[in-house]
Amino acid sequence: MFREGLNVFRNIAAASLLALALCIWAPRTVAQQKIDPEGHEWWRHAVFYELYPRSFADSNNDGIGDLKGITSKLDYLKDLGIDAIWIAPCFPSPQVDFGYDVSDYENIDPMYGTLADFDRLVAEGKKRNIKIILDFVVNHTSDQHKWFLDSKSSRTSAHRDWYIWRDGKAPSQPPNNWTSTFGGPAWQFDSGTKQYYYHYFYIQQPDLNWRNPTVKDAMFDQTRFWYKRGVAGFRLDAVDTLYEDPDLKDNPVLPGTDKFGMPNTNEIYNKKLPEVHEALRGLRKVADEYGAVLIGETWTKDVSELKDYYGEHNNELQMPMDLMMTGFKELSAPQYRSHINAVESAGGWPVFVITNHDIVRSYTRYADGAHNDDIAKLMAGMYLTLRGTPILYYGEEIGMENNDPKRKEDVKDPEGRAGWPKEIGRDGERTPMQWSESANAGFSKAKPWLPVPPSYKTHNVVAEMKDENSVLSFYRQLLALRHKEPALLDGSYISINEDDPHALAYLRRYKDEAILVVLNMSAADQKIRFDLSSLGFASPKLSVLLTSFHKPLTGMSDALSMEPYSVLIAKITK
């Protein structure tokens, strides 16, 4: 199958590792530049890392993470191979939704530090060529934001029309049947002004009225405030819910009830309205003034819907997140293959994500009890070798698992308290980063706001740095490859062995060479045969770059032997 003399290593040889490291850390010129020295927009070759500021690193030992904590870990992130960090909201907030209820867009919550701490984070990031992405909560504010406090103060207040106020349908009846995604009706009666206001999320998160041009301009200005401070872009929160039908038509009722006991509805009148795209074009125009990048929280039912978020003229989001894979419950090669093929044929620059702060960690989603770390490496082997820009969620690189609350009284996320036990909330995927095997996983000397799982004793940064077979060591090697190999950065994606029910295999082709990626998504050994002659590789020479195998790879002139849940990444030349 492959020519004699193939160059097989179990992992990358130490010498090449060093060479890789030297290549990656070669300084680029200006940290905030829009185009990299090779002429690409910087974010196309970047690896993004989402971190939850409450849980990343606690510098003042109050049990809650903070900006100084993040700054102190920049070297770790640099060494891992991270180019940009997206920080979940760190603005002043009553913390009902842990920061997604912003009461002031132009400051830092004291629990996280000060604007000076933020400026230092940007400056230290710049020294290491790590860009800072903030989370912009566009759909709603906190009910404690001064805009809402004024809006609520009287029917004639200057900010009344900044939110969505309506009379009830009849006494004690909300304006329509819309429900909040966090439980109950989406309307809250204000006894002072005797009208209802609309909130798609918690009661404390009133929706802004994006049909009001003054609101739009005010929100655009909030982004300018941060661009001027050196922010390289935003992740836009909840863009689907920006607009509502102005006539407030009832959503069609569906059979059954939701997790909170409300009737199920088809949310056609308060989600994904076409006007969303107009707002995104506006936000993009401002981003373009600063060479910034916009990432979207884009929950789409299919690839065609995802495609719309780039904009007809590529004038909306540069990076709409493909969140569809986060819903794949099984490790199924055919399911991943057909999804990736669909994304590829749609065009656009993909943004692959396998988990985030709202979703069960992928480690927990796919763990089978016997191959958990292998599966973590397998997933990394996939989303970090696909075409596009990947976004890691903190802790995935060390195989962090969910630590879900076992009792309702322990739940911190209000959604989990309202929906218990059908909806347990999102605490489990937001636990403190596991830095070491010391108390509280080295996150804080104080009791952390959420408990760490017992597995922190083995799955932590210090222990995994010392173990060349750890999930972390695998991520580090893989990210080094990803930054160095032109085929992984810019190669086309070619799906191969399409009938294989167990292994997902593809080439990333660039000029005369290609990188082969084989992912055995089954619990059994698999023998994989390839015929790449139609792709111009009649008698290919294969050099293994990285595998997650436990045993040394032996000759493969006939077929490639893949261990259960393993990944192989190899360079192919003619």
Ligand code: NOJ
């Ligand atoms: C999406 C965020 O990711 C989630 O954490 C938050 O609760 C909602 N948007 C509301 O802002």
Ligand code: CA
């Ligand atoms: Ca809205």
